[in-house]
Amino acid sequence: MVDPRPGQGLRVPDVESEMRSIGEMARDSGLGVSALRFYDRAGVLVPARVDPASGYRWYAPEQLDEARVLARLRRAGMPLADIRLVLAGWSGADPALVRRLLQAHLRRLEAGLTEARIEFSTLRALLDHRENPMTASPRTDTVRLSLGSTELAGAIDAVRFAVGKDPELPMLGGVLFDVDGDTLHVVATDRYRMAVARMASGSDPASASASDPASAGHGGPREQVVVPAPLVDAMRALLGGDEPAGFAVETDRVTLDAGERQVSGQRLAHDFPDYRRLVQLPAGRRVVVDVPALREALETGPVRTAEAGEPGPSARDVSVLATTDDGTVTVVGDGDADGNSVGVDRGFLLDALAAADRDRLVLEFGAAPTAPLAIRRTDDEGTFSLLMPVRLDH
Structure with a gap:
C-alpha cells in the first residue's frame, strides 16, 4: 500500500x-x-x-x-x-x-467398534472362566506380618504418588501389598506410571512373640491385598518410629498396629493387575544422573504441551529427554529432539525423583522411545518406578 x-x-x-x-x-x-x-x-x-x-x-x-x-x-x-x-x-x-x-x-469407526465389542465380549467370557474355574483352590485370607516401621514408611512413600484416581478403574485406587514368602512388594499404578518397592516381610524378627512366632513373617502361600488410598495414608501417619509395625489381614479387613496406635479399614474388593509382567522390560541404556541438577533442568528447561488424543491426563507439560555421547541426560526443545529422545510428563518425572529419595539415580531408557522410562535407585534395584513415554512424532 x-x-x-x-x-x-x-x-x-x-x-x-x-x-x-x-x-x-x-x-x-x-x-x-x-x-x-x-x-x-x-x-x-x-x-x-x-x-x-x-x-x-x-x-x-x-x-x-x-x-x-x-x-x-x-x-x-x-x-x-x-x-x-x-x-x-x-x-x-x-x-x-x-x-x-x-x-x-x-462407517469404519462403527465397524471397528462392533469388532471391538465382539472381542471384548469374548475376553469377558474368558475372564469369567479364569475367575470361576471348575476346581478353585481355597484362598487364605489371614495374613500377619511384623515389619520395620521406618522401612514400611519408606516403601509407601516410594509408591504413593502413582496411585490411580480414575473412578472407572477402582482396582487402581489403592496400593497393592503383595506378600510372597519373606518378601513384601508394595505397588501402585495409574496406567501411565508404576512404582514398586520391595522389603523383607519379616524385617524385625525380634518383635515376634513366643506365642505367635508367625507374626515375624508370612509362612503361607502368596497373598495380595489392595489397600485403598485413604487407608494407606492413615497407615503412613502412624509409621516412622522405632517400634515394629504389625500388618494384619483378616478376610476383608486390614489392620496396622504401630506401638499403641492402630488403624483399620476394608480392603478393596478388586484384583490388582499382574504387575510382574509389566515390569519385565528388556535391558536399556542406563545413565546415572545427579538428581538436583536434573530437577533444576526439568523445572527451568523447555516444555511442550500434551496433544489432544495422546495417552495420559490432559493439560500436562512434557519434557523431552536426550542423552549425550558422554552419558549426560539433557532436557531439549522440539528442534533438538532426535529419534532416541524420550518425552515424559514433567510432573510425573518430578514426582518419581522425589519419591526415589536419592541424590543419584539411574535412568534406564528403553531400546525404543516408546518403551517405559525406568527410574531406579543405585543401592536398591527392588525399588523403582516406570513412566510411560509421550509420543513425540506429532
Missing part, C-alpha cells in the same frame, strides 16, 4: 501483524505447536509464510478455520491421507467429496 500524503514516502504493510504466529495458531486451533510443525512437514497445513532467516512459521487468518477442522478430524482418528483430501475440499471446491470422506470414516 502507498501512502498518498506528500513527504510520507512508502509505507510497507506489516505482514506478520496480519497473521498468526505458530504459538497463536496452536492456542486458537487446539493443535499443539509440534502438531502444526508435523502437518507442515507432511504438506497438510502449510504456513502462509516462513521467515527465511529464523524459519518461524506464520499463518494467514483464513487458515485458522482449516486448523480447527484438522484438529477435529485428528481427534476423530481420521487417517492422514483422508485428512489431506478433506482439507483440499473444505474451501468449497468439492463439499460432496468431504461428505463422502466423513461418512466413510464414520
Whole structure:
C-alpha cells in the first residue's frame, strides 16, 4: 500500500501483524505447536509464510478455520491421507467429496467398534472362566506380618504418588501389598506410571512373640491385598518410629498396629493387575544422573504441551529427554529432539525423583522411545518406578 500524503514516502504493510504466529495458531486451533510443525512437514497445513532467516512459521487468518477442522478430524482418528483430501475440499471446491470422506470414516469407526465389542465380549467370557474355574483352590485370607516401621514408611512413600484416581478403574485406587514368602512388594499404578518397592516381610524378627512366632513373617502361600488410598495414608501417619509395625489381614479387613496406635479399614474388593509382567522390560541404556541438577533442568528447561488424543491426563507439560555421547541426560526443545529422545510428563518425572529419595539415580531408557522410562535407585534395584513415554512424532 502507498501512502498518498506528500513527504510520507512508502509505507510497507506489516505482514506478520496480519497473521498468526505458530504459538497463536496452536492456542486458537487446539493443535499443539509440534502438531502444526508435523502437518507442515507432511504438506497438510502449510504456513502462509516462513521467515527465511529464523524459519518461524506464520499463518494467514483464513487458515485458522482449516486448523480447527484438522484438529477435529485428528481427534476423530481420521487417517492422514483422508485428512489431506478433506482439507483440499473444505474451501468449497468439492463439499460432496468431504461428505463422502466423513461418512466413510464414520462407517469404519462403527465397524471397528462392533469388532471391538465382539472381542471384548469374548475376553469377558474368558475372564469369567479364569475367575470361576471348575476346581478353585481355597484362598487364605489371614495374613500377619511384623515389619520395620521406618522401612514400611519408606516403601509407601516410594509408591504413593502413582496411585490411580480414575473412578472407572477402582482396582487402581489403592496400593497393592503383595506378600510372597519373606518378601513384601508394595505397588501402585495409574496406567501411565508404576512404582514398586520391595522389603523383607519379616524385617524385625525380634518383635515376634513366643506365642505367635508367625507374626515375624508370612509362612503361607502368596497373598495380595489392595489397600485403598485413604487407608494407606492413615497407615503412613502412624509409621516412622522405632517400634515394629504389625500388618494384619483378616478376610476383608486390614489392620496396622504401630506401638499403641492402630488403624483399620476394608480392603478393596478388586484384583490388582499382574504387575510382574509389566515390569519385565528388556535391558536399556542406563545413565546415572545427579538428581538436583536434573530437577533444576526439568523445572527451568523447555516444555511442550500434551496433544489432544495422546495417552495420559490432559493439560500436562512434557519434557523431552536426550542423552549425550558422554552419558549426560539433557532436557531439549522440539528442534533438538532426535529419534532416541524420550518425552515424559514433567510432573510425573518430578514426582518419581522425589519419591526415589536419592541424590543419584539411574535412568534406564528403553531400546525404543516408546518403551517405559525406568527410574531406579543405585543401592536398591527392588525399588523403582516406570513412566510411560509421550509420543513425540506429532
